[in-house]
Amino acid sequence: MESWEYYFECFARLKQKVDVYFTLTAEGFGEELSPGLVSIREALVNMLMHADYFSPSRSRIRIFTDRIEYYNPGGLPKPFSELKNKDISLPRNPVLAKLFRMVKLAENAGFGLDKIDDNWRAYNNTRPEFLIEFDSVVLSFKLETINDSVGDSVGDIASSTREGKTTDKIIRLVAKNREITAPEMAKEIGITIRSVERNLDKLKKLGLLKRIGPDNGGYWQLVSDK
16 A cells, blocks of 8 residues: 555654654563654654545655644644544544554544644644645644743753753663652753653653652653554
8 A cells, every 4th residue: 555655654754853762671672762753653644544635736744954844635624623622533544544543553533633742742842833724734843942941940941952852861861770860860961850850740641651669769661652
């Protein structure tokens, strides 16, 4: 199937545009972790499931220095606000949608809009932008980052560059030392403990990180994205 092959070709290229960290599971299997990777993958799957393949236009992804832009022919089946607030699954290509769901690359219900939004915000503190027209949808991911709190330290602002996103730095530190504490993370990254705790909460809510045991004497566990 052409769309299936197109997915793997596009994903391999997109993966190079976000920071991804490799670690081993308890079973010894390799896994790649990054909320940014989860977001752009979900957007790619949704683009293919909802594209209008009878349109004279074609789905495309363009990568600029400051953003990744997904263009998809075909308008939305319902208003954007309704799709985002309800679990409505109306794929334009149900057979392709079923295929992606079988291999756990797509949600069973809805457009995965929250998954796209939440993961990208956790990745670099910006929200994906939608430009919705009568016959097309454009989704843009900003590659630069914005500091998530005016009250954070200067060190936190410095850490918000593309090479040093806080959540990805935390994942890297946990991969090296699963017993590392929040104060130790703050010292390593150069930000406040409050900022570390806020980002730890983000990673836990996204299912990428789990705390095993109490704060004193426990440890962190990296969780594969399913």
